[in-house]
């Protein structure tokens with residue numbers, strides 16, 4: 278368990294999980310591991326903010342009890358009830374069953390439903406304050422849908438620290454603690470993947486919450502998310518970055534995602550890419566075989582792109598499984614402000630491109646071209662048609 282000073286009487290007790298490769302069951306890939314960050318405030322009052330994931334509960338409570346007499350913890354703040362932050366509560370509360378737990382009403386509901394314990398919950402709302410002594414207090418800020426209904430932020434006055442729960446985090450294991458101490462490109466790659474895959478559908482809530490935070494006009498010296506490294510050098514940089522990501526974010530990129538059977542749809546993808554590049558060499562085109570790429574990395578690529586082309590061969594009058602699964606994912610993630618079109622090669626009936634095109638519309642993409650089909654292996658004429666299709670897609674952004 279990593280125990281480091283954050284500022285003055287605030288410290289972080291974190292499990293740096295270098296081993297983690299999948300999270301949310303098997304739903305989310307975590308190539309760089311993660312961390313579960315809990316925080317301890319030792320002013321006149323001793324306050325614990327959040328805990329760590331259940332597999333590390335014993336290790337966490339042992340480390341916490343070496344740091345502080347557990348019976349001296351005056352209260353606990355639960356910013357969010359998901360098990361990666363609340364999972365140590367059963368182990369901890371065995372020792373201090375009556376200690377008050379401050380959280381939102383939804384958090385109490387979710388904690389009761391997960392742990393079936395009648396702990397001493399105290400529900401709070403935005404603006405509620407709790408003195409911790411030495412002239413400092415905690416201010417609670419509900420942050421519903423960032424990324425769960427129960428989420429809240431907690432702000433510590435005096436030290437000007439924002440404990441932001443999952444927001445502004447990264448699944449990124451590092452012993453370096455601070456964002457300014459790590460390889461920025463590697464860390465921000467994980468931060469954008471985390472945003473695209475976890476926070477993305479809640480963009481309007483992100484914008485509203487950031488506006489609310491800005492209206493409070495309070496100094497923020499440090500932002501402490503519950504995953505990854507902490508922000509202290511220009512800490513609001515990550516808030517500004519979130520504001521950008523939440524506002525229909527796009528780069529000058531086009532992603533061609535495809536699922537191929539006997540290579541025909543792959544040949545189409547390459548020719549479409551050529552057409553895009555011929556029409557606009559500034560576009561960074563990505564050609565992504567859905568069977569060979571990590572689902573969450575593909576989603577991150579969709580998030581970064583201004584447009585996508587989704588292709589599939591037809592089998593059994595339908596699209597292939599990887600294309601269907603990706604369509605399902607991108608619909609759920611509610612991407613907005615992105616253009617799209619569909620394509621695919623076929624041997625017999627060729628329904629996939631039309632189904633993909635309808636699916637893209639249904640998923641909230643602006644479909645800017647009729648679906649393109651090529652029969653069997655694309656010949657020179659079909660390849661030329663693909664290049665023209667790609668060029669026209671590139672021109673749709675002019």
Ligand code: FEO
Nearest residue numbers: 357359361443503
């Ligand atoms: Fe890191 Fe929503 O839990």
